[in-house]
Amino acid sequence: MRLTRRGLLIGAGATGGLLLAFRLVPRRYASPLAASEGERVFDSFIRLARNGDVGVAVPFCEMGQGIATLAAQIVAVEMGADWKRIGVEPAPVSPVYGDAVLAARWAPLWLGLAPSLADRPDALLARLHAEREPLQITAEGTALAAFEAPLREAAAAVRAVLCQAAAAQWGVGWETLDAQGHAVTDGKRRLAFDKLLGTAAGFDPPDPPVLRAQPPREEPGAFPEGARPACPRLDLPAKVDGSFVFSGDVRLPGMVHAAIAMGPQGDSVLASYDKQAAAQVKGLVGVVHAKRWLAAAGTTWHAADKALKAMDPRFKAAGRIADSSALDTRLDAALRKGAATLIAAQGDPDALLARPSLSVRYDVEPAVHAPLETATCTARLEEGRLELWLATQAPELARRAAARAAGVPLRDVVLYPLHAGGSFDARLDARIASQAAAIAKSLGRPVQLMWSRWQESLGSYPRTPVSAQLSAAMSPDKQRLLGWRARMALPATAIEWGTRLLGETSMPAAKAAARGKPDPMACEGALPLYAIPEKAVDHVPVDLPLPTARLRGGAAGYTAFMVESFVDECAHLAGAEPLSFRIGMLSGQPRLVACLQGAARMAMWGGGADASGQGIACWRLDLAAPEGPRSGHIAVVATARQDNGAIRVDQLSAYADIGRIVNVDIARQQIEGGLLFGLAHAIGGSTAYAAGLPLSGRLAQLGLPLLADCPKVDVVFADSAEQPFDPGELGVVVAAPAIANALFSATGARLRRLPLLSEGL
Secondary structure, X not given: OOOOXXXXXXXXXXXXXXXXXXXXXXXXXXXXXXXXXXXXXXXXXXXXXXXXXXXXXXXXXXXXOOHHHHHHHHHHHHHOOOHHHEEEEEOOOOHHHOOHHHHHHOHHHHOOOOHHHHXXXXXXXXXXXXXXXXXXXXXXXXXXXXXXXXXXXHHHHHHHHHHHHHXXXXXXXXXXXXXXXXXXXXXXXXXXXXXXXXXXXXXXXXXXXOOOOOOOOOOHHHOOOOOOOOOOOOOHHHHHHOOOOOHHHOOOOOOEEEEEEEOXXXXXXXXXXXXXXXXXXXXXXXXXXXXXXXXXXXXXXXXXXXXXXXXXXXXXXXXXXXXXXXXXXXXXHHHXXXXXXXXXXXXXOOOHHHOOOEEEEEEEOOEOOOOOOOOEEEEEEEOOEEEEEEOOOXXXXXXXXXXXXXXXXXXHEEEEEOOOOOOOOHHHOOHHHHHHHHHHHHHOOOEXXXXXXXHHHXXXXXXXXXXXXXXXXXXXXXXXXXXXXXXXXXXXXXXHHHHHHHOOOOHHHHHHHHOOOOOHHHHOOOOOOOOOOEEXXXXXXXXXXXXXXXXXXXXXXXXXHHHHHHHHHHHHHHOOOHHHHHHOXXXXXXXXXXXXXXXXXXXXXXXXXXXXXXXXXXXXXXXXXXXXXEEEEEEEEEEEEEEOOEXXXXXXXXXXXXOOOOOXXXXXXXXXXXXXXXXXXXXXXXXXXXXXXXXXXXXXXOOOOOHHHOOEEEEXXXXXXXXXXXXXXXXXXXXXXXXXHHHHHHHXXXXXXXXXXXXXX
């Protein structure tokens, strides 16, 4: 029986029921990796071949962030393996890979009544949820926090049995030996791994494994920009020569291609279509429809798309349809008059803010993911067995969705996870798996469903729009902030997408579940880190007809823009230099202060004086981990200007403290990529809706920066021994406020709406 959250809460009515549930939790599972003849599997993470080659099972979706390479590097360093003998393979769905760190991070989404019971990865409820689901989802940068230790332990076990085998030959204690360069050595003699595999199979590793004294770490100073990485990305050669297999590259015998049409954004259903018109299209194989979509299959995708267009599918509203004018009206009314719920506070700023020193409004438009690779899934249903080839951040949830659509038991669904050509959290959506499974079942043959770029823009759920009023009370001399309040009007977007994802419910049901509820996760970051004595955040839930989803950076993608822009406004009101104004309020935050000072040195900060075109911003992201909280810190100085009515960003200088760095090259790529992603959403990456249709449905319409628009990007890392933090979202959240502050310096115009050009200059 699958233990659901509702079942757990019902069973927990009496203490005995809860304890019984914990006793039923298996703490050890059979390895999901099958060993072939001559192979051996260690702790479900490492496969050691008879020739000594090492395969690492990676339980994450590789989306370009380099996590597969990091996993392999952790194993190689701990094991003493040759980097050229390391490979990776996608891990199957298994409770072994349940992510308790993510379970704790998302506790408000699946344990809404009492999330504090599971807000730590070592909490019993968090582990229970991670294993029972299993929660094998790539999101929120939890991979290192959740899996570095298990990967190291598996690698240490391999090293131990190899050393035991060598010790038996040399007649020494295995504890005196080490493994380096794919061989066991005592400092003088060497035995290659492949020479030891036969006898190593007869030894058991110590329990617990003996780890190396130092975890994997690269010093930033040893790998300046342009330096050759010690462990280059494993996927790079195949991506360069074109041999890398993405979802759209899968080919099966007898496979047909499918195109799909979905309805306008909001609650729409299929009303009519002309099936006879499709019959005239050469290459048509079949037509499949569901309540909310219509698909055509053909011998080629272009034939399928042509047939789909010929049918001229029409949709009708079954409820409310997204329209930007209505969205803006609802947000405006909620911000001005809506009932608010206090969701975070330190002290009570009400008295101080009776007459605020400064109060301004910020607005954020819906932001789209726009990954380069559109959603694609290949499905084959034969003899009651459903196979899926799919790039997904949530493989178990995709399996379940496909099983329901095909009407087969979950145990008969096999998913082959593929790497994604970008995602930015778009691939948390499992709808394409159910669509492909339904089409394959209807046609009785393998099918590859690929969303067109228009359907990707139409069907994907964007990041929520937001309106907020930020107010501050300053000391009489205007040198200090004494009070702060953020009043935020937006849907309970985290509850909505969390219910849709984890509760596996439909879009209308998820919106209904979130309606009117306060949502702390949707407002994360609005309570600033700065030492302001009295501060509070209010959420005004807004029921919008637009479905929303998580986007890279999460809530900080808009709260950082608001907070760091408003702090800059307060500094300007006080006549203070923005850098020193921030540092003066960061007592107890030495790592963030060091980042601000580091970025200022890199950019030769001139104080953000009028017409300098320089702006500064900083941020901190936190994550609960088994050994305690870990944090990532970043500060960015942007240099920007107005150029013929457009924004031109000339330079982004970032100083980041992400703790111990496993791979400097990949960390730098993540910060650089995040900054450019943040730049894209600062100047574009958004769409309005008219009658449920996106007005920017093509990449060329999103205002994304071209190569010529990309600034010079400099990234420097602190040499830190703190626990490592995934840097993938740090650059994303801090880019927009730094650019907005730079434009104020350059033009004197304060831009308070994202994208920044939406108000003009």
